[in-house]
Amino acid sequence: MSPVSTPLLEVDDLRTTFRTPRGRVRAVDGVSLQLAPGETLGIVGESGSGKSVLVRTVMGLIDALPTAEVSGRVTFDGVDLRGLAAHERRAFWGTRIAMVFQDPTTSLNPVKTVKRHLVEHLRLHRKLNRKDAVAEAVELLGQVGIPDPRRVLDRYAHELSGGQCQRICIALALACRPQLLIADEPTTALDVTVQQQILELLDGITADTGMATLFITHDLALVNRHCERVVVMYGGRVAETADVRTLYRGSRHPYTRALLRSAPRLDQPPHTRLATIEGRPPDLTTLGDGCAFAPRCGHATEVCRATTPALDEVTGADVLGAGARQVGDGHRVACHHPVTDDAPAATR
Amino acid sequence: MTVSTEPAEPAEPTGTTGAAAATSPAGTTGRAATTSPAATTGNAATTRLAATTGAAATTSPAGTTGNAATTRLAATTGAAAAHGPVAPTTSGAEPAGPAGTAGPLLVADDIVVEHGGRSGAVVHAVSGVSLHLDAGETLGIVGESGCGKSSLGRALLQLPTPTSGTVRLEGVELTALDRRALRRVRSRLQMIFQDPLSSLNPRRKAHELVAEPIAIAQGRVRPADLDRVRATFEAVGLDPAQVWDRHPSELSGGQCQRLCIARALVAGPAVLVCDEPVSALDVSVQAQILNLLEDVKAANGLSLLFVAHDLAVVRNISDRVMVMYLGRTCEVAPAADLFARPLHPYTEVLIASIPDPDPDHVVGAGALRVRGEPPSPIDPPSGCRFRTRCPRADERCAAEVPELVEHRPGHWAACHHPSDTPVAVPTALSALTAPTAPTVPESR
Numbered sequence: 190m191s192p193v194s195t196p197l198l199e200v201d202d203l204r205t206t207f208r209t210p211r212g213r214v215r216a217v218d219g220v221s222l223q224l225a226p227g228e229t230l231g232i233v234g235e236s237g238s239g240k241s242v243l244v245r246t247v248m249g250l251i252d253a254l255p256t257a258e259v260s261g262r263v264t265f266d267g268v269d270l271r272g273l274a275a276h277e278r279r280a281f282w283g284t285r286i287a288m289v290f291q292d293p294t295t296s297l298n299p300v301k302t303v304k305r306h307l308v309e310h311l312r313l314h315r316k317l318n319r320k321d322a323v324a325e326a327v328e329l330l331g332q333v334g335i336p337d338p339r340r341v342l343d344r345y346a347h348e349l350s351g352g353q354c355q356r357i358c359i360a361l362a363l364a365c366r367p368q369l370l371i372a373d374e375p376t377t378a379l380d381v382t383v384q385q386q387i388l389e390l391l392d393g394i395t396a397d398t399g400m401a402t403l404f405i406t407h408d409l410a411l412v413n414r415h416c417e418r419v420v421v422m423y424g425g426r427v428a429e430t431a432d433v434r435t436l437y438r439g440s441r442h443p444y445t446r447a448l449l450r451s452a453p454r455l456d457q458p459p460h461t462r463l464a465t466i467e468g469r470p471p472d473l474t475t476l477g478d479g480c481a482f483a484p485r486c487g488h489a490t491e492v493c494r495a496t497t498p499a500l501d502e503v504t505g506a507d508v509l510g511a512g513a514r515q516v517g518d519g520h521r522v523a524c525h526h527p528v529t530d531d532a533p534a535a536t537r
Numbered sequence: 538m539t540v541s542t543e544p545a546e547p548a549e550p551t552g553t554t555g556a557a558a559a560t561s562p563a564g565t566t567g568r569a570a571t572t573s574p575a576a577t578t579g580n581a582a583t584t585r586l587a588a589t590t591g592a593a594a595t596t597s598p599a600g601t602t603g604n605a606a607t608t609r610l611a612a613t614t615g616a617a618a619a620h621g622p623v624a625p626t627t628s629g630a631e632p633a634g635p636a637g638t639a640g641p642l643l644v645a646d647d648i649v650v651e652h653g654g655r656s657g658a659v660v661h662a663v664s665g666v667s668l669h670l671d672a673g674e675t676l677g678i679v680g681e682s683g684c685g686k687s688s689l690g691r692a693l694l695q696l697p698t699p700t701s702g703t704v705r706l707e708g709v710e711l712t713a714l715d716r717r718a719l720r721r722v723r724s725r726l727q728m729i730f731q732d733p734l735s736s737l738n739p740r741r742k743a744h745e746l747v748a749e750p751i752a753i754a755q756g757r758v759r760p761a762d763l764d765r766v767r768a769t770f771e772a773v774g775l776d777p778a779q780v781w782d783r784h785p786s787e788l789s790g791g792q793c794q795r796l797c798i799a800r801a802l803v804a805g806p807a808v809l810v811c812d813e814p815v816s817a818l819d820v821s822v823q824a825q826i827l828n829l830l831e832d833v834k835a836a837n838g839l840s841l842l843f844v845a846h847d848l849a850v851v852r853n854i855s856d857r858v859m860v861m862y863l864g865r866t867c868e869v870a871p872a873a874d875l876f877a878r879p880l881h882p883y884t885e886v887l888i889a890s891i892p893d894p895d896p897d898h899v900v901g902a903g904a905l906r907v908r909g910e911p912p913s914p915i916d917p918p919s920g921c922r923f924r925t926r927c928p929r930a931d932e933r934c935a936a937e938v939p940e941l942v943e944h945r946p947g948h949w950a951a952c953h954h955p956s957d958t959p960v961a962v963p964t965a966l967s968a969l970t971a972p973t974a975p976t977v978p979e980s981r
Contacts, residue, residue, distance in 0.1 A: 235819040235820060235821060236819055336909070350910050351682075352910045353910070380681035380682055380846065380910075380911075381681065381846070381848070381887060381890040381891065382681065382886055382887065382890050382907055382910075383681075383910055384890065385889075385890045385906075386908075407819065407820060408820075408892065409820075409894055410891075410892040410893060410894040411892050413892075413893075413894050413895065413896040414892050414893065414896065433896040434896050434897065437894060437895060437896055447821065448820060448821065449894065451820055451821055451823070451824040452820055452823075452824075452849065452894070453824075453827070453849040453850050453852065453853035453854075454849060454853075454894075455848070455849055455852060455876060455888075455891065457853065458873060459852060459853060459854070459855060459856065459872040459873055460831065460853065460854070461853055462828060462831075463824035463827055463828055463853070464824065465821065465824040465825045465828060466821035466824070466825075467825075469789045469791055469792075469821075469822060470819065470821070
């Protein structure tokens with residue numbers, strides 16, 4: 190996969206810790222990942238898994254917080270982002286790296302019109318004059334599928350629906366044709382029919398511009414439809430990473446499997462008993478050595494509670510059936526007892 | 538009378554009677570005994586309420602499931618004759634329960650909810666929706682935000698009383714009751730909200746929160762009642778020893794939702810209205826709560842009204858599903874039939890919008906797509922409200938409001954151009970669904 194091309198984004202052993210009254214919270218605990226140009230990487234996890242803190246740290250939004258401690262490297266297009274001064278880093282924001290947040294209505298300034306948002310952005314970053322900026326704003330709104338863009342220009346965020354606000358946030362993010370888009374739960378606040386439209390819009394833009402995307406979500410189904418590779422996070426660490434097909438057909442981590450099985454599915458008859466994951470997500474203040482999923486895992490043994498499993502490559506021999514093998518490389522799992530279909534439940 | 542048909546009703550689990558006996562407070566019997574003579578005079582709403590209270594009390598000792606309904610019907614013949622509990626009166630009326638059973642547990646007829654906005658604008662949240670809920674049944678209500686599903690759920694509980702329309706629970710007309718009478722009826726009709734943390738008083742302890750319905754019903758909580766609270770904790774999977782004295786902020790979202798369910802159960806309800814009970818929860822916790830709802834429903838013989846936007850969740854838990862769009866009913870059908878053969882284009886669109894977890898499953902080229910977003914409920918479109926986004930809309934859709942028509946047995950749709958093409962169901966989870974490979978222990 191990516192070894193051929195130089196990665197656009199490389200994250201190496203990133204750790205983010207917050208000092209809180211209840212103790213130190215290890216929100217991100219040694220995460221490494223790579224993203225090639227034009228690639229869409231999904232980051233999946235439940236609340237508290239560290240996925241949002243991870244991308245905010247990558248973006249450089251966390252370092253400035255007085256309670257946060259960050260270590261590790263973030264390399265974007267050959268530049269060490271964490272080595273930059275704040276003002277140097279700002280030069281990347283909005284122009285080369287853009288972000289779309291979960292709640293579109295609160296990420297727009299309520300006292301600015303749509304026009305002011307877009308025009309200010311375009312004049313500042315693309316040095317357009319006012320007239321060109323307005324024309325470009327209309328163009329951008331058209332691209333993100335807003336009917337009658339000229340009328341929408343004079344509106345405020347509260348006059349628009351959630352879907353329209355998110356389209357405007359996407360237009361803002363795309364205004365400078367960034368190389369990397371970070372989308373943090375971009376459709377979670379939207380209705381299903383609108384979600385569909387926004388995802389198709391993002392897919393289209395990715396295909397047209399060759400932009401790379403980090404797509405953060407709690408919904409595995411969304412990732413499987415819109416990403417090439419997935420990183421599954423649990424307790425601030427990467428539990429498993431693979432391309433979507435391998436992950437869907439041959440996941441090896443008990444957590445990934447349980448996540449896939451716990452969502453109700455349309456092909457099950459009504460009143461099907463759902464597979465559940467006992468217990469609840471870990472408390473990051475008390476999380477020590479050992480696998481974070483061990484207390485909820487049916488396969489857990491002494492070693493799981495004592496040592497943190499490394500994120501190891503899944504070796505080819507026992508992976509899967511034929512078709513999946515050529516895409517199966519790059520499949521890594523952090524588990525002392527990775528699940529195989531040959532030995533189901535025998536370890537319990 | 539309908540009494541003879543009552544025992545034929547198989548839907549009601551036998552567990553009901555035990556639970557009813559356990560939960561019906563001693564105080565109720567006394568009250569019922571003193572007030573039930575009033576029922577024979579057949580007068581106002583309070584009279585009917587008294588009769589219902591009596592029914593609840595008499596059931597417990599009698600120990601047969603059919604008895605409560607029998608008493609209920611006997612006490613409400615007057616009302617039933619006037620309204621007709623089974624036969625739909627208007628063309629838009631919701632389909633009634635199958636023949637041969639007694640009247641449904643909960644009947645809402647032609648509910649209209651309108652909120653007056655500033656500047657005189659009126660929000661048409663619900664515009665003439667009817668539904669019924671049989672004993673032991675789960676009715677799912679789905680739709681996008683602003684479709685009126687939550688307003689409808691709340692209107693049933695008289696939170697607030699709907700602008701017009703009638704709601705009858707166990708034969709008692711709720712819209713006519715005063716606050717005191719309503720308070721007593723609400724023990725039979727409980728609600729679970731979306732955000733468990735904000736629906737619990739942060740200053741109360743877990744056991745106080747669960748005991749609250751008892752305090753409301755009896756005026757105080759006796760030491761004996763605490764045993765009942767403890768049993769309810771256990772019934773919803775909370776360890777009393779662990780959480781008894783905790784405040785909601787010390788509990789996880791899933792635990793808070795269990796607490797909300799416990800609080801609803803302790804009141805001894807017949808119907809549980811669940812408004813998006815799992816949408817604020819993580820996927821792994823969501824499955825636990827859905828399974829728990831199925832468990833408590835079976836153990837207490839409850840009927841569920843399950844309001845949610847997630848179609849996969851609704852399909853899993855519901856016997857029947859009702860699809861709403863902008864304050865009106867689009868389609869009502871048995872869950873499996875609705876998803877396999879939807880008639881209304883909006884239902885098709887909703888089903889097509891659900892992301893399929895299988896990356897290799899290709900979404901059918903013929904799948905319907907819609908443009909734009911729902912119009913404002915302040916100024917809904919004429920005729921069919923979905924017509925502005927509907928790929929099949931024509932002049933007739935703008936001119937005439939489509940009526941809810943029964944196209945197949947139990948399958949009702951309000952559309953001028955219903956489709957009847959079966960929809961391809963997403964592929965199975967192959968290896969992962971194989972029953973031989975449980976990777977994680979199942980809950981209870």
